[in-house]
Amino acid sequence: MEVKIGLLGCGTVGSGVIELVQKRQDMISRLTGLQPKITHVLVRDPQKPRQVSFIDEQLTTNADDILEDSEIRMVIETIGGIEPARSYILRALQAGKHVITANKDLIAEHGTEILETAEHAGVDVYYEAAVGGAIPLIRPLKESLTANEITDLKGIINGTTNYILSKMTETGADFADVLKEAQELGYAESNPASDVDGLDAGRKLAILASIAFHAKVTLDDVEVTGIRTITAADVAYAHELGAVIKLVAEGTDRDGNLTLQVRPTLVVKDHPLAHVSDAFNALYVRGDAAGDLMFFGRGAGSLPTASAIVGDMIEVLRNLRMDTALRVRQLLLPHKRVRRGQGEPARYYVRLAVNDQPGVFAQIAAIFGQAEVSMETVLQKRSRQNSAEIVIVTHEVGQEQVTKALNALSAVNDVQTIHNVMPVIGGAQ
Amino acid sequence: MEVKIGLLGCGTVGSGVIELVQKRQDMISRLTGLQPKITHVLVRDPQKPRQVSFIDEQLTTNADDILEDSEIRMVIETIGGIEPARSYILRALQAGKHVITANKDLIAEHGTEILETAEHAGVDVYYEAAVGGAIPLIRPLKESLTANEITDLKGIINGTTNYILSKMTETGADFADVLKEAQELGYAESNPASDVDGLDAGRKLAILASIAFHAKVTLDDVEVTGIRTITAADVAYAHELGAVIKLVAEGTDRDGNLTLQVRPTLVVKDHPLAHVSDAFNALYVRGDAAGDLMFFGRGAGSLPTASAIVGDMIEVLRNLRMDTALRVRQLLLPHKRVRRGQGEPARYYVRLAVNDQPGVFAQIAAIFGQAEVSMETVLQKRSRQNSAEIVIVTHEVGQEQVTKALNALSAVNDVQTIHNVMPVIGGAQ
Incomplete structure (x- = not known):
């Protein structure tokens, strides 16, 4: 049985999807018992030369051709960005179409709205390609x-x-x-x-x-x-x-x-x-x-991203054949709270520019000591024009302590600039 | 709704499964809408002290208590080895029970029989834990x-x-x-x-x-x-x-x-x-x-293996809730053929013991040359008693050529032993 699919967008990722579906037509049929057919492709400019070939009637500049076609069971969104992708996806879901998207911006910002709309409509949204490209995550x-x-x-x-x-x-x-x-x-x-x-x-x-x-x-x-x-x-x-x-x-x-x-x-x-x-x-x-x-x-690219999307497509085809939807629901536990500025203890790299004169380093060391931040490595280099550069790697310390030390440092007259502060991972502990 | 589960075996892996199911009872119910309950555990010796605690009636030494209990919908096999695991699994499948196993020996040797029996009975077999422990593969x-x-x-x-x-x-x-x-x-x-x-x-x-x-x-x-x-x-x-x-x-x-x-x-x-x-x-x-x-x-261990098994259990629970089975079938393509001795081109490490006398290395070099195997690195060390050790790393070469060179080498009188031959991966090419 043929399953009609609408594709929104035909850039790098969309072309990859068309190419991969054409290439794997036979294998997908054997795996799922269904034949996926991309019947409509929404593009901005039908005249633009593309790397994949189409049957003429496939290309459209009107999203309604896909969203209002009741024979289309599945919509793949590769436009990216928030609008019009969000509206298209919500309309597709409300019309009972399963949706596959690679749109990380949209899922990150409007994931709840999209998942709730899908659940209400009894259809699925898959987005493996939104994070990590080809990597199953x-x-x-x-x-x-x-x-x-x-x-x-x-x-x-x-x-x-x-x-x-x-x-x-x-x-x-x-x-x-x-x-x-x-x-x-x-x-x-x-x-x-x-x-x-x-x-x-x-x-x-x-x-x-x-x-x-x-x-x-x-x-x-x-x-x-x-x-x-x-x-x-x-x-x-x-x-x-x-x-x-x-x-x-x-x-x-x-x-x-x-x-x-x-x-x-x-x-x-x-x-x-x-x-x-x-x-x-x-x-x-x-x-x-x-x-x-x-x-x-591979985190991106035409075929790696298409690999994830077509993997999701095969999942939707399996669901269609079994006549199931919403198999895998996302669990939300109410007690989770986000804390800020309280990262795990880590070693920290700190690069500073200071006035190049006696006693400055002692001042810095005292401030670190008061904040109970101990130093593992110090690199000091003369720069130019009365300015010396100091790089400190601390022993493992909580983020709050480092922040406290840095706040104290930035109040010191002889500290010109705190260039960069970065955690350090790996290395002998 | 409660789903009754029988567990075959209660060693390292089986205990891990019991521990993890107890720990995640609530989360599994939220995820799947079903409550898994391990009602029977097959053991050899019910008196043996174990790290997990049981309700008394859970332990049994009679597999029939599990295989013939029509209320048990799912069987988890952690006995290992071929028999009696194979017979138990086949009986469970024939009785319409879904099966989860960590048994790589069994799947590798009798996978076809087991998958065909499952398909015939309309139930699923999952075996994520059989390869790579906790790693989803x-x-x-x-x-x-x-x-x-x-x-x-x-x-x-x-x-x-x-x-x-x-x-x-x-x-x-x-x-x-x-x-x-x-x-x-x-x-x-x-x-x-x-x-x-x-x-x-x-x-x-x-x-x-x-x-x-x-x-x-x-x-x-x-x-x-x-x-x-x-x-x-x-x-x-x-x-x-x-x-x-x-x-x-x-x-x-x-x-x-x-x-x-x-x-x-x-x-x-x-x-x-x-x-x-x-x-x-x-x-x-x-x-x-x-x-x-x-x-x-982690490729093994009690909880890593249990992680894969309980992941499969949740999948079976989802299938039970959706009333589906055999969603994911294994595809077999008829044209695949296994070739032997024809591995990909690679660099090879060869360690030999040879008679420690003039001209031997020249002989070896000539044989490699005739087989069109060129050498990238040679290490030669005097050993003892008229024996020298030679280590050769070849340039990239087909496995058949290396085999040819080694066959020729082993016919040379001054070559005492070919200790080891190994491909080399990585390194600047």
């Missing part, structure tokens, strides 16, 4: 690992910043130059804010944390620091300390208290996340029964 | 990655040999000593053959390959080499070459031609598998759409 968390209380998520889940930081590490170049190159190569968008300011990683962490911790979490719950302030100097100091800088997303659940953070982080080279380069993503998951798990793979 | 391969043609599997999937090889690397001790210690610590069984001869890894590879490559594959299809011949000398040479020795399971599908091998392998330290130590498992998967993926976690 959503479904393992929602299905395979459900016997666990998940306590920790930690990973690299934004490809653009990982590419930029990898290139900064390889070449020693500064952020702005590498960003420009990444934009020219198409690895970064012309407006890179969402990626380089950590918002994209924050949204993905919100999606993962909602599932893993059984909580309603949005971007607003995530403390986000981007990578714009990371300089070639930080990269060089990290190297001197045996580490690389990565944008790490981290979520913890301690007896219902959630902490959610996206921060540039010094990853010592003995830690597996140090070796996740360029466009790859990786996620650590700790469960109370399973222990530590890691998932690694 | 079976379900991602059967469900999330189904849009891919999987071309490569490569991993460390036996904890005992990984523990032994890790300890040999750390301590420089020989195989026999480390095995003895591992047996005393309970990391290796008193009869270690299944692990150290590579059969356990071979069975797990057969299970993974059956799913990933859509083929009927059993242990007989896997070329297996164990780790008994690995000596402290090999470990030391590997170290000199910047590598560690791991037991690597590898399966490839090249246009329907499958190659399945379990072999001790030199893993250069820049390769992620080099850092998978002790009881951890890791599996690389390459799909034509997804690209490279890696899954990592």
Whole structure:
């Protein structure tokens, strides 16, 4: 039996979906007993040359052709962004169509509305492609690992910043130059804010944390620091300390208290996340029964993203054949609370510029001592014009203590600037 | 609604299942709308002290109490081995009970019989725990990655040999000593053959390959080499070459031609598998759409294995609530063929003992040259009593060529012994 599918959007991801469905037509039929057929593709410009070929009548510029066609059982959304994707998805769900989306912005910001609409309409929403590209993350968390209380998520889940930081590490170049190159190569968008300011990683962490911790979490719950302030100097100091800088997303659940953070982080080279380069993503998951798990793979790209979407499509086809829906519901536990500024104890890297004169370091050391922050490593370099640069790596200490020490430091006259503060993971403890 | 469950076996894994179900009772009910209740536990000796507590009537020594109780909807098998596990599972399936098993030996050797019996009876068999302990592998391969043609599997999937090889690397001790210690610590069984001869890894590879490559594959299809011949000398040479020795399971599908091998392998330290130590498992998967993926976690242990089993239990509960079965069928493609001795091109490590006299190395070099095997690195050490040890690392070469060269070498009078031949992965190419 043929199952009609509408595809919203035909950019990089949408083309990948068409290509993969064509390629796997036979296998999908054997697996599910049903033949998926993408009958309509919503595009802005039907004349635009594309890498995939269509039957003429497939292309449309009118979303109603898909949303109001009662024969279409499934809608795949690859437009991205909030509107009109949100309205289209809500209309599709209300019309009784199953929805598959790769739209992390939408799920992170309007996930509750979308899931509730789907539940009310008795249809499913799948979004494996929204986080981690090809890597199975959503479904393992929602299905395979459900016997666990998940306590920790930690990973690299934004490809653009990982590419930029990898290139900064390889070449020693500064952020702005590498960003420009990444934009020219198409690895970064012309407006890179969402990626380089950590918002994209924050949204993905919100999606993962909602599932893993059984909580309603949005971007607003995530403390986000981007990578714009990371300089070639930080990269060089990290190297001197045996580490690389990565944008790490981290979520913890301690007896219902959630902490959610996206921060540039010094990853010592003995830690597996140090070796996740360029466009790859990786996620650590700790469960109370399973222990530590890691998932690694391509976080973006046409076919990797299509791999996740078509995997979801096969799941919907299975549900259609079995005539079931809403098999896997998201559990929400009411007692979960988000705390801010109370991250797990960690070692911290602090880079400061201070007046280059006697007694300044003693002052700093005294302030750290008063805040009960002990130092593991200190690198001091003369810079220029009466300014010295100090890099401190602390012993393991709570985030609140570090914040206290930094607040005290910034009140000291001889401290010119606190350049960067980053947690350190890995390394002998 | 309560769902009655029978548990066969109450050793390490079975106790973990009881503990985890008790701990997660409330969460499982919220997730599935059903209350799992383990009403009967089959044990050999009801008097034996155990780490979990029972209601008295739960324990039984008679399997019929479970298999013939029509109220029991689900049977969890944690006995291990072929019989009586196989008969019990077949009877449970024929009686219309869903089955969850951690039994890799049984699935690898009798998987087809068990899956066909289940299909005939209209019930499901889940076995996530059979490979990779807590790591979600079976379900991602059967469900999330189904849009891919999987071309490569490569991993460390036996904890005992990984523990032994890790300890040999750390301590420089020989195989026999480390095995003895591992047996005393309970990391290796008193009869270690299944692990150290590579059969356990071979069975797990057969299970993974059956799913990933859509083929009927059993242990007989896997070329297996164990780790008994690995000596402290090999470990030391590997170290000199910047590598560690791991037991690597590898399966490839090249246009329907499958190659399945379990072999001790030199893993250069820049390769992620080099850092998978002790009881951890890791599996690389390459799909034509997804690209490279890696899954990592605890390969065994009471709660990690229970994590996978109770994850499967929740899946069965979902199916019971939706009144569906056989949602996910295993696809078998008829054109798949297993080839032997035709592994992918690789660099090879060869360690030989030869007569310590002029001209011998020239002879060896000539034989390698005739077989078109070129050498990348040669280490030659004088041993004792007219015997010299030669270690050769070849450039990348097909397995058939290496075999040809080795056959020619073994016919040379001055070659005393070919100690070990291992592929090399990782390292600059």
